[in-house]
Amino acid sequence: MSKGEVCRKTTAVLLIARRDVIEFYRLTVACYVIGLLVFLLYPAVAPDVYYPESLRADYLGTSTAALGRNLAADYSALGRGSPLNGFGYFVALPSLHVAMALLSQALLYAFPLHFWTFLPVNLLLIVSTVVLGHHYVVDVPAGALLAAFVLAAHRALRRCPFEQPAESR
Numbered sequence: 126m127s128k129g130e131v132c133r134k135t136t137a138v139l140l141i142a143r144r145d146v147i148e149f150y151r152l153t154v155a156c157y158v159i160g161l162l163v164f165l166l167y168p169a170v171a172p173d174v175y176y177p178e179s180l181r182a183d184y185l186g187t188s189t190a191a192l193g194r195n196l197a198a199d200y201s202a203l204g205r206g207s208p209l210n211g212f213g214y215f216v217a218l219p220s221l222h223v224a225m226a227l228l229s230q231a232l233l234y235a236f237p238l239h240f241w242t243f244l245p246v247n248l249l250l251i252v253s254t255v256v257l258g259h260h261y262v263v264d265v266p267a268g269a270l271l272a273a274f275v276l277a278a279h280r281a282l283r284r285c286p287f288e289q290p291a292e293s294r
Contacts, residue, residue: 148279149232155275156224163267169217170200173258220260223268224275226250231276 172179174196184190199210226247233240254260260268 145232145235149229152228152232152275152279153225155278156221156228156271159271159275160219160221160224163219163271164217167218168203169261170196171217171259172261174200174217179258217260218264218267219271220254220264220268221271222254222260223251223265224272227269227272228275231272 171193173190173193195210202208202210230240230244230247233243251265255262255265
């Protein structure tokens with residue numbers, strides 16, 4: 126293979142990867158926007174925020190537990206109509222962790238080595254969101270539905286021509 130062929134193939138791979146990265150970010154934004162809209166309609170917080178007493182005592186001194194307490198304080202302030210002291214981000218339903226794990230896994234399907242490498246990581250991420258108390262069990266299928274919806278909408282929009290064909294003008 127000549128140096129020119131290698132350069133052309135490398136350029137083609139980089140262009141494909143760049144397009145995939147842009148699509149990934151578009152789909153990520155779509156998941157988050159839809160997730161926030163669902164939260165506005167059905168505000169729910171994670172179990173570790175709503176029931177902090179359900180956590181082990183040795184966990185309560187960690188920075189993650191402190192973040193959870195701050196989220197709980199913001200959630201209470203939101204319910205009272207008071208100003209928020211922090212970021213005020215508490216989306217529990219749907220699980221955006223699950224949506225992003227499945228979205229990533231779906232986009233890796235075209236790259237078998239990466240797909241199989243990240244499959245156990247993403248599956249553990251999905252399971253750990255419930256086991257660690259960051260989501261209720263019902264949030265998992267909701268996150269899966271969100272990812273499926275965003276992927277289906279993306280595929281449908283890619284097939285749908287936005288311009289009229291030249292012969293129909």
